[in-house]
Amino acid sequence: MTGNDPMKLINSIAFRLIVATLIAVSFLITVMSTISYYSQKNLLEQRQQQQLQHAISRLELNLPTAVWNFEQERIVNILKSEQASEHIAFIQFINDKDEVSATAGDNKTEQKISVPLFFVEDGESNSLGQLAIYIDNDSILSVLADLLITSVIEALSLGLLIILITYTLYKALIAKPLLMLTLALENMDRGESNLTQRLQVGNKDEFERVSQGFNRFVEMIQAIVKAFQESVAKTRIQAMQANDDAKESIQLIAAQQQETDQMATAITQMSSSAGEVASRVNQTAESAEQARKDTQAVALILQETVASIEELAQQLKSSEHAINSLDENVKGIVSVMDVINGVAEQTNLLALNAAIEAARAGEHGRGFAVVADEVRGLAQRTQASTLEIKEKIDGLRASTNTAVESTLASFELSATAVDNAKRSEASITGILDATSSISSMSEQIATAVNQQSNVAEELSMSVNQIVSLGYDNTESLNKVSNTIQALLSLSKDLDELAKQFIT
CATH class of the missing domain: 3.30.450 (Beta-Lactamase)
Incomplete structure (x- = not known):
């Protein structure tokens, strides 16, 4: 041991x-x-x-x-x-x-x-x-x-x-x-990476679950290896395609260098015509700037008018809210008067019933009858006063409604005036924007033409640099081609490694 x-x-x-x-x-x-x-x-x-x-x-x-x-x-x-x-x-x-x-x-x-x-x-x-x-x-x-x-x-x-x-x-x-x-796992380990082997599933117990879990794991590894093999094959194909593309790019760069010389001649002609265009554009820019200033003055006056009308409309709207609030309060007073009138009617009825009962009582109810008559009189006076107040409140409500209608009419007229002013302002703003745009575009065109002349000279220098870069790109593409060759060799090695697994 x-x-x-x-x-x-x-x-x-x-x-x-x-x-x-x-x-x-x-x-x-x-x-x-x-x-x-x-x-x-x-x-x-x-x-x-x-x-x-x-x-x-x-x-x-x-x-x-x-x-x-x-x-x-x-x-x-x-x-x-x-x-x-x-x-x-x-x-x-x-x-x-x-x-x-x-x-x-x-x-x-x-x-x-x-x-x-x-x-x-x-x-x-x-x-x-x-x-x-x-x-x-x-x-x-x-x-x-x-x-x-x-x-x-x-x-x-x-x-x-x-x-x-x-x-x-x-x-x-x-x-x-x-x-x-254990023996089954050892046999799989000695099976030269055979991913098609599976553990035998026996009784319905924990070992069965272990075997099923291991089999699922091997199936996942098998799927991964298959996907890896397919990816390696695709990588080889893409590497070969990239190698062909690199060779084609080298040929295209050579043709590009020939076209670059022709482009330099066209740039020289473009530079000579840019000066004449620049003087015409400057004249247009001066006229557009004067029109923009005149339109801007009109726009300022119209904005002040719109602000005044909007302020008037806001005041009318506030008056409308105040009158509506007054109308609501009057309605509340009417409701209270209705309640008071109802109470007076009930008091009158109760006093009448009390007088009847006092009359039935005879001599003993005389004093109570006097009080009942007084209460009835008071209730009747209360009803009469309530009716007078209600008539005055109805007159107040009629006046309030007239004021509301007048305010609404004034508010609608002010709103119409505001809309018309805003439409005028929008039109003037459009004119102002158009003149500003013309002025700005003229300046931009003048600037662009001047820049075009400068760019033409820079383009001439850049074309020469492009030719130089073309040679550099050719050299870089040759290096890329060598790298692709190495990638092809590596993908071949990966393919051999993946084939060691039996899937």
């Missing part, structure tokens, strides 16, 4: 499973044994207490007569008969003078029970002394020791049996499928 074998054993699933099972079983057996031990102990102690209580009862019944009659021999015999019990180690009788009169047994224990003795004669209780009973726990300890030994033996036997069963089940349910899975 090598030095790594113990570590392999400790790290194995079987060892960890057996240890875990042993710990669990040991804990369970310990708990059960402890419960059984203390249950048996409590039962034995209860039986001991019952037997001791029976012995005390017999002693309290038989011993007082013998002590009262000074029958020493009988006293000793009674004590010896009770001491013969397995739970009593020693008994002694102490008289009322604290003198030991009789004993039974050899050994005193730490646990003792004291029982007072009395003799009843003619209804009078006479104290005789007390009994000291020393308890013997050896029988209980012996039974508990046997129980503990039995529990340990049973625990060891059961633990070994469970370990054996667990190991057997592990070999059948885990070790065997795991070994098959």
Whole structure:
């Protein structure tokens, strides 16, 4: 056995499973044994207490007569008969003078029970002394020791049996499928990168899920390798196409250099005609600038007019809001007057009913009838006042409506004036923009023509530089062609590497 074998054993699933099972079983057996031990102990102690209580009862019944009659021999015999019990180690009788009169047994224990003795004669209780009973726990300890030994033996036997069963089940349910899975993986590893191999799916358990997961992983790798092989093939095709394009570009650059000389001649002719165009454009720009200034002055006057009309319209709108608010308040007052009128009518009706009831009451209701008449009079005056106020409010509402209509008409007229002014302003603005555009365009054209003349000279210099760059581009394309050749070689190597995988 090598030095790594113990570590392999400790790290194995079987060892960890057996240890875990042993710990669990040991804990369970310990708990059960402890419960059984203390249950048996409590039962034995209860039986001991019952037997001791029976012995005390017999002693309290038989011993007082013998002590009262000074029958020493009988006293000793009674004590010896009770001491013969397995739970009593020693008994002694102490008289009322604290003198030991009789004993039974050899050994005193730490646990003792004291029982007072009395003799009843003619209804009078006479104290005789007390009994000291020393308890013997050896029988209980012996039974508990046997129980503990039995529990340990049973625990060891059961633990070994469970370990054996667990190991057997592990070999059948885990070790065997795991070994098959390991062998299958090793076979795939020795299969020269054959991605078409798959693990065999067996029982419906965790190993099946592992096998399915591995098979899905291999399928994904297989798809990636296939895509990689296709990409390598496409890369080779594109590299070959790029090589052909580079060769064609070299030929095109040579033709471009010939065309560049012809372009230089055309640029010289363009520079000579640019001067005449520039003088014509400057004259047009001066006329357009004067028209723009005149139009701008008219636009400023029209803007002030539009602002004044808009301010007037805003004031009319504010007046409309104020009159509408007044109309709403008047409506609120009318609603309140309607409520007051309703209350007056109800008061009048109630006063009438009160007067009728007072009339029925005769002499006793005369004073109440006078008050009811006063209330009716007050209600009628309230109704009359309410009607007068309502008529005045109706007149106010009519005046308010007339003011609203006049304000609306004025607002519509001001809005029409604003629209007309804005349309005029828009037209003038269009004229101003057009003249500004003409002036700006004229300046731009003049500038462009001047620049064109300058550019023509620069173009002449640039054409010469283009020729020089053409030679540089030719050299660069040759380098690109060499790089493409290297890429073709690399793609060939990648293709050989990808073919190592069987897909």
